[in-house]
Amino acid sequence: MQIAFTAPRDREYARRLVRRSDRRQLFWSGYVAAAFVVFGAGSVITSDGGALGSGMGSVAVGACLAVGLLRGVSRSVNRLPEEWFEPRTYDITDDRVAWQSVHAGSSISWGLIERVEETRFAFLLWQKGGLPAWDLPLEAMTEAQREELREFVRRRSAPPPASQPAPQGDKPATQPGTGSLRPPAPGER
The missing domain is CATH 2.30.29.30 (Pleckstrin-homology domain (PH domain)/Phosphotyrosine-binding domain (PTB))
Known part of the structure; x- marks a missing residue:
């Protein structure tokens, strides 16, 4: 052959490559961010006032994690020589x-x-x-x-x-x- x-x-190719090679980490981090947002939104919606602060805090943490994920890919690309x-x-x-x-x-x-x-x-x-x-x-x-x-x-x-042994060397x-x-x-x- x-x-x-x-x-x-180019930079777009580099971003695609970084996202693809860090796929597992991005998936789990995104999952955690989404869980914070969903939990927080649920707390805010169903709150009678007592859990409002923790719900909003949870949404804020999830949003920060999501922004951090997006910025992490850009930082990785920007560090390339x-x-x-x-x-x-x-x-x-x-x-x-x-x-x-x-x-x-x-x-x-x-x-x-x-x-x-x-x-x-x-x-x-x-x-x-x-x-x-x-x-x-x-x-x-x-x-x-x-x-x-x-x-x-x-x-x-x-x-x-099956009739041939695996190659040696x-x-x-x-x-x-x-x-x-x-x-x-x-x-x-």
Whole structure:
């Protein structure tokens, strides 16, 4: 496999990437904020005056948490160095994924990638241990390149046929059933 493309990186792409990689934290924090607002609103509505202060306080805490969530994504993006936004040239082969920009470059072996997730804006490559490792912007890839990468990921994550032992030496990038390409959920498209 040989896929090569150049992709721009802007602040909106960075925001989408931060929101996607911090999805669990954002979900639970949003859930807590919503619970405070709902509890507080319920207290205010049903109060005969005694719980009015605590209800309004609960709504205020929930609103502050929600604003903090929104500002947290912006702060994360604002902390990125300007070099992060330089266009990157990607080179994807059977052995590794590499990128190069004017000021930096890096590569990672497929053996260090635990799973690949396709979102509506990028393929996300996750390192073993659950750390986000790489993003491959979809907009810069042709449909043929996307399909070639999807097929490569499927082949790497498929268990070996029962009649053949697992390959020795270079371990597959994923454990069977855990690293296959996951299509975007309905809300992610």
